[in-house]
Amino acid sequence: MTDSIVVKLGGVAGKNLTKQFFEKIHFWKNQGKQVVVVHGGGNDVSRMMQKLNIQVKIVNGLRVTSKEALDVTKMVLIGQVQPNITNQFLEQGLPVVGLNAADQHCLIGDYVDQAVYGNVGSVTQVNVPFFETLLKDDIIPIIAPLALTEFNQWLNVNADDTACKIAESLKAESLYLLTDVPGIKVADDWIDNLSLEEAADLKHGVLTGGMIPKVEHAVSAVQKGVRNVHITDCIHETGTTISWVEVRV
Numbered sequence: 001m002t003d004s005i006v007v008k009l010g011g012v013a014g015k016n017l018t019k020q021f022f023e024k025i026h027f028w029k030n031q032g033k034q035v036v037v038v039h040g041g042g043n044d045v046s047r048m049m050q051k052l053n054i055q056v057k058i059v060n061g062l063r064v065t066s067k068e069a070l071d072v073t074k075m076v077l078i079g080q081v082q083p084n085i086t087n088q089f090l091e092q093g094l095p096v097v098g099l100n101a102a103d104q105h106c107l108i109g110d111y112v113d114q115a116v117y118g119n120v121g122s123v124t125q126v127n128v129p130f131f132e133t134l135l136k137d138d139i140i141p142i143i144a145p146l147a148l149t150e151f152n153q154w155l156n157v158n159a160d161d162t163a164c165k166i167a168e169s170l171k172a173e174s175l176y177l178l179t180d181v182p183g184i185k186v187a188d189d190w191i192d193n194l195s196l197e198e199a200a201d202l203k204h205g206v207l208t209g210g211m212i213p214k215v216e217h218a219v220s221a222v223q224k225g226v227r228n229v230h231i232t233d234c235i236h237e238t239g240t241t242i243s244w245v246e247v248r249v
């Protein structure tokens with residue numbers, strides 16, 4: 001669906017859905033674009049784990065997820081973060097449906113490295129026909145970053161990974177990764193545009209924490225056909241755009 005736009009709301013971004021944000025969503029809908037939303041909420045998960053005296057451990061931007069941590073992650077993402085977002089969309093008159101992997105097995109995944117991360121996965125398959133049916137009915141799917149294995153085991157998935165895989169599978173024209181910074185900073189400069197090669201090279205040293213998987217998955221999404229990936233803190237700004245740059249000879 002080349003007229004679809006995927007928007008990922010990071011934990012902080014999802015809490016600050018402004019009038020301007022919804023104006024942009026309405027604008028896209030009026031243009032006939034199909035909008036898909038993936039939400040994060042890692043900061044809320046960490047807060048709840050701390051309340052429950054469960055150790056929070058993040059390695060390479062991914063939460064090490066024990067069985068106990070997985071239960072809390074599901075509870076917070078599907079029980080708190082998601083309904084809070086769907087409700088804000090509903091208040092703006094936008095038809096939405098909140099989804100997780102168990103709805104029509106919409107996101108299938110596999111373990112990243114069970115010995116290091118526990119129950120953490122990466123999305124390997126997206127139920128495209130299911131999403132297309134919703135999009136054709138003008139519904140905005142709002143999706144939690146979790147997957148089920150082929151054997152129905154729950155996996156905690158980084159939300160940028162989830163958004164990028166969905167954008168790739170839907171062949172989305174654009175992907176917005178909304179976060180708490182205006183883009184990617186290199187030395188003291190915010191970068192406007194990066195080619196695939198430039199973005200892939202950044203991984204070594206300049207990026208830390210959650211920015212590591214964000215850029216890694218963004219690069220993969222562009223390689224697999226998503227035209228532009230924007231890392232930004234505002235849906236009206238393109239922030240840092242990662243895109244395919246053709247080399248002319």
Ligand SMILES: Nc1ncnc2c1ncn2[C@@H]1O[C@H](COP(=O)(O)OP(=O)(O)O)[C@@H](O)[C@H]1O
Nearest residue numbers: 010011179180181183184185206207208210211
């Ligand atoms: N080179 C970089 N440029 C911009 N932000 C960076 C960079 N390296 C690391 N970061 C960090 O990445 C964070 C955003 O990633 P993350 O915490 O995963 O956000 P989100 O929850 O929105 O996905 C920023 O708050 C910033 O501290």
Ligand SMILES: CC(=O)N[C@@H](CCC(=O)OP(=O)(O)O)C(=O)O
Nearest residue numbers: 011040041042062063157158159
């Ligand atoms: C495996 C893994 O790290 N999963 C993430 C899922 C939520 C997320 O990615 O939220 P943000 O986009 O707000 O960071 C986590 O548990 O925090």
